[in-house]
Amino acid sequence: MARPRIVIVGAGFAGFTAARELTRLSRGGAEIVLVNPTDYFLYLPLLPEVAAGILEPRRVTVSLQATLPGVRQVLGQVDGFDLDHRRITYRDPEGRAGSLGYHRLVIAAGSVNKLLPVPGVTEYAHGFRGIPEALYLRDHITRQIELAVNAPTEAERRARCTFVVVGAGYTGTEVAAQGVLFTEALAAQREELRGKVRWLLLDTADRLLPSLDERLSVAADEVLRERGVELLLRTSVKEATEDGVHLSTGDFVPTRSLIWCVGVRPDPVVEGTGLPLKSGRVVVDEYLNVPGHPDVYAIGDAAAVPDLTRPGEITGMTAQHATRQGTAVAKNIAASYGQGRRRPYRHHDLGFVVDLGGLDSAANPLGVPLKGLPAKVVTRGYHLLSMPGNRVRVAADWLLDAVLPKQGVQLGLVPGDAVPLDSASPETEKRD
Secondary structure, three states: OOOOEEEEEOOOHHHHHHHHHHHHHHOOOOEEEEEEOOOEEEOHHHHHHHHOOOOOHHHHEEEHHHHOOOOEEEEOEEEEEEOOOOEEEEEOOOOOEEEEEOOEEEEOOOEEEOOOOOOOHHHHEEOOOOHHHHHHHHHHHHHHHHHHHOOOOHHHHHHHOEEEEEOOOHHHHHHHHHHHHHHHHHHOOOHHHOOOOEEEEEEOOOOOOOOOOHHHHHHHHHHHHHOOOEEEEOOOEEEEOOOEEEEOOOOEEEOOEEEEOOOEEEOHHHHHHOOOEEOOEEEOOOOOEEOOEEEEEEOHHHEEOEOOOOOOOEOOOOHHHHHHHHHHHHHHHHHHOOOOOOOOOOOOOOOOEEEOOOOOEEEOHHHOOEEHHHHHHHHHHHHHHHOOOOHHHHHHHHHHHHHOOOOOOOOOOOOHHHOOHHHOOOOOOOOO
C-alpha cells in the first residue's frame, strides 16, 4: 500500500461524516475506503415521511459517490475482522467474498432492530430501519385501506383499518403521527371507511418520548390525542398472531398491521471483532480508540463511547452523537499521523426535534421548548441543514405535499417476506 489506507465500516451518520472529514484532512495523502452494503447514505430521520407518501424514497438517499469524491467505495457487508493482521473480510451484493488490508480501521457498523422474545412478533411484525421497510409499509397501509372497502364482514373491515405501533420513541411517535394523517386522507375518499381508521401507540414507559425533555413529550401527547391516536402506556405486546395482537393488559386488538419501533441494538457484526463489548457495543476510550489496538477506532451505535458530560455513562445511540464522533475520529486519526493533536470526545446535547406531520412538531433547540408551527419551522430547517444532499428536492416535495392531495397507490416493489423483522437493514445509526 503506497499510501496509508483508512478503512471505514458503515456509511451511516458516523461513518459518512468520518469519511468526509478524513477526505478534507488528508487532501489525498491517504487512501480512504468506505465499505457499506448500499451506495447511499440514508437520512433516517425523514423515513417516516417516505412511509406516509410525503417524500419519494430517493429524496432521503444521498449518493456516496457524488458526496464523497476521492473516497473509494466498496459495496459489501463486512463479515470478519482479523485485527492481528489488519484485515477485514466482506461479501458483495452478489455473494462474492473479498478482503481489505488497512493501516487504520474505523468501525461504524450502526444498528439493527431490537428484538424482544415476544411470540409471533418476528412472523407478523415489520420493523422500520431502511428504504425497503418504508416502501413496504406505504404499500401495506394503502392495501389495507383498499381491502377494507370490500371486506366481507364489519369485523374484518375494522381490523384492516386498525394499525398498531409498538414503541413511543422518536420513530414510533413519528410513524403514528404521520400514519394517521395518511390513512385519514385515504379513508376520506371512501365513504364506507369514514370514522373507522384506528391507530394505537404502545410503550412500556409512562409517557411518549421517554428519553426526551418532558415538555416535548407533553406536546407530542397532545397532538396525537387530538388526532385520535390511542396511547396505551405501560403496555406491551404479549403475543402477535395473524388476526391481531394480545396486549399485556389482557385485551386483544384485531389488526393486520403491527409496526415494530421498539428501538435498536448494535449491529451483531461487532461481536465478530473479538473485542470487549459493553451493551453489545465495542468498548473505546474517550479518544474513540479501542484499548490495546492503537490502529482501531469505533464510533456511532457500534461503540460504547464514554460520556464525559455524564461520568460513568456512555453516549446515547443518536445521530447527534454519531455525526460528531465521525468528525472527532477523523481528527484523531489525522493526529496519529502527526497532523494536529488528538482530543477526547465531549458533546452536550443541543436539543431535539420531532416531526408530527401537518403543521405540528415538537422541538427544544438549545433547551428552548417549542411546539406547533414555530417548532415545525425549526424542525424542517434543521433537517435541511443536516442533510448532505437533496435539499432542494426535499423542500420541493414538502411544498407539493402542502398544496396537492395525497396519492394512495400501491407500487408493489417490496414484498413482505423481503423485509423480515429479524434481518432488517443495518445501514444506519438511530436518528437524533
